[in-house]
Amino acid sequence: MPVRHAPRRANHLSARTCAQASAPRRGLLAIAAITAAALISTLAPATARAAEYETFVDIDDEDDLVELNAAGDISAETFDTLVELLRRGVDLNKAPREDLFTLPNLSYAEVDALLRFRTEVGFITDPAMLVKAGVIDADTLKSIAAFIYIVEPGRRYAATSGKIRLRAATTVGDKRVPAMVLDGQLSTLRHLSLGVAGVLLRDRVSDVRYDPSRNALSAEAPRVQPVLPKFFAQWDTDRWAILAGTYRAGFGQRLTFDNTRNYTPNGFYRDLTIYPRPVRLNALCNEGAGELSQSPCQDDVDHKSYGTPDFRWQETLQGMAVGLKRLDAGIGWLQAYAFMSVKAKTVYQYQLYDPAICEDPRNDTDVRCNSPDVYKRQPDLLAPTSEFAYQKLPRMYRDTTAGGNISYFFNRRSWVGVTGYGTDVTWQTGGKPLGFQESARVPFGGPFGAVGVNASWGKRWSDLGIEVSRSFDSMLKASGSDKTDPRGGGGYAAIMRHTAAWGRHEIETIVRYYDRNFANPYARPLAGPDVYEGQRARDEAGFRVRYIGRPTKKTFVNSFVNFWVAPSTRTPAIFVRLRVDHQVTRWWTPGVWFEGRDKNVGSNGPLYCYGGDVGLADGIDASDGAEGDPDIVVDYANVETPANRCRGESVKYNIQSAFFPHRRVKLVPRFQHRFIGDPKSNSVDNLNQYNPEDPDAPVGKSRTGYRQDISAWLTITTRPIDPLRVRARLRYQNFAIDDNAYLEQSLWSFIDVGYLIKKTFLIQARYDLYVWLDKRMSTLARIPSPEHRLMLTLESRF
Helix, strand or coil, X not given: CCCCCCCCECCCCCCCCCCCCCCCCCCHHHHHHHHHHHHHHHCCCCCCCCCCCCCCCCCCCHHHHHHHHHCCCCCHHHHHHHHHHHHHCEECCCCCHHHHHHCCCCCHHHHHHHHHHHHHHCCCCCCHHHHHCCCCCHHHHHHHHHHXXXXXXXXXXXXXXXXXXXXXXXXXXXXXXXXXXXXXXXXXXXXXXXXXXXXXXXXXXXXXEEECCCCEEEEECCCCEXXXXXXXXXXXXXXXXXXXXXXXEECCCXXXXXXXXXXXXXXXXXXXXXCCCCXXXXXXXXXXXXXXXXCCCXXXXXXXXXXXXXXXXXCCEEEEEEEEEEEEECCEEEEEEXXXXXXXXXXXXXXXXXXXXXXXCCCCCCHHHCCCCEEECCCCCXXXXXXXXXXXXXXXXXXXXXXXXXXXXXXXXXXXXXXXEEEEEEECCCCCCCEECCCCCCCCCCCEEEEEEEEEEEECCEEEEEEEEEEECCHHHHHCCCCCCCCCCCCEEEEEEEEEEECCEEEEEEEXXXXXXXXXXXXXXXXXXXXXXXXXXXXXXEEEEEEEECCXXXXXXXXXXXXXXXXXXXXXXXXXXXXXXXXXXXXXXXXXXXXXXXXCCCCCCCCCCCCCCCCCCCCXXXXXXXXXXXXXXXXXXXXXXXXXXXXCXXXXXXXXXXXXXXXXXXXXXXXXXXXXXXXXXXXXXXXXXXXXXXXXXXXCCXXXXXXXXXXXXXXXXXXXXXXXXXXXXEEEEECCCCCCCCCCEEEEEEEEEEEEECCCEEEEEEEEEEEECCCCXXXXXXXXXXXXXXXXXXXXXX
């Protein structure tokens, strides 16, 4: 890997040689958890991984990450983290310890060895030096090549480098202009970086205002409109950093303030991420009848038609950030960061309420607390009109956030610090102040914030991190203080993370407590997958024990047991995972993994519903109000309690083999089988109705078993010549295998061809064929069916 006089990562499409890695009954997850724990305890020592990723990550580009997420190899959170890391990159010679930790497949020992080697040699001119020095092996280096870059020291002050990329996607039959995104970055003057990303929108409404004649909202219909959601200018030296534009920031154990998704964030990071193409198509018509006799979509072919969705992004911080990275003081050094963000933000329309007529948005029985209607604006403002549904409403409120962090470092592994922030919300709806529903991530009622203290200590094989935080909000005042069950005003939270890494072995233990009133939308510590009033890190006490590593050089193991209780309901839940991949020969690497989730350990068995399935990453943060996908999420409101308290379980196992018949060819067949509690499936007879006198009694007592889902994949990747990569995949998916008229059954295939011209210009084209096989009425009426999708990527580096 020769080093150019410019920042760079490993070339696109670089060669890859490393490997990737009867019905259940009552108590299944408890048995599985014991089994997983036993396996964890008996495994031989292994290489400790720094950041938590579910599998060995070996990718060339963002599309590879899309495939890993679509196949379930990585979670939506891991997907977001790696996409952002891939776009931002890691400077191998300047990145601090916490940034190197975020790279996939590196161990704590390897990161520390890299830092020591960097200090000894002064500058890493070629990443291959790490392999020669025994810091990491060749396979690990190849797996992180897409994420790292090197800037040669002493490069000319005026030296300039950069890249620009255009992505366009469309579907056959979609007559609109294709969805597009154009982004570019430039580095010059040694320390200056500039970036911008623009998106062409077609699906989003605009100019949302309060309509006093209807006491509701109105908006312009969706149209083609360019927007500039991401931009930045950053000056970054060894001691100082200043940034203007869009960015992320995070500190400590991510409890007081973090929106970076880094496992160990420390500081701010430029944000230019527009996520890869969405996986599913969008309905082209989303209008209800409103004041009309029927919906405009009712007799129109558009109500059955689907088209390519717009590219999506997450709304992060936008403003100024300044950081003093290091000021020598005594035996260590001082660090200080300050940031200010002023951003007009988007809200999902069903996460709003009108505080003028609703006392408490938690009151689900009062129709006045429903979300306000959003009418389609007509030239004649008084003429009857339709209303929009399932819309993200842009520029609804101005979010003003200010905060900072100050820390003292004794060494790079030990420090104490204080972090705090405050946020104020100003509604921009024409003089009509609104509020957030309790299901929104943002607390309702007015200003909110948090302050916390964090500390870390590390020596030899042990790293310990602790953070305690106190949140503040206006919800108690907004909902009234004379409630018998007051909720709001702020609460406490604490987390402790200990990592024991010795030899080739790592065990991480996390203990946490989040008060029910700890409503902090910028808290992103480890938490269970359940949500309390729009937030995961809330109303939870629990622990997680994780083991990850390699018992041998050819075996990769990833496992954990995560147990927690909701203090307000005393409901125990568990999430267990165990994955093992083993390279039997140079050409064959089989793998198997198990995953189980139980929302209430005390209510196991097929009589209980599990709820909506975990979906694919779509680039939407919870605060953006991501709507559910009706094709994969099941609503149990009619068969469960009024609060829709699904408390069942979901269990799945996967079997995979990676074959390398030739150094330029890789084949990966895979099979997945899932068992999930679902009272609406055909595995139940004489479904019992909900009994208000016994709200905790299970429904469907005649149920004969779990709903069963199966999926099968075959992925082929080949590189006939170095500049050319061809990738193809076939996936069969069948949800509820005993009922073809209930959920999705589909066949999805694609072929992706990329060609790199003189290592500077990439042309990549992709064709997807999506065939719907189930017999649901919505599927039979669906247009287009089958779906023919096209995507083109052009990227140039200079």
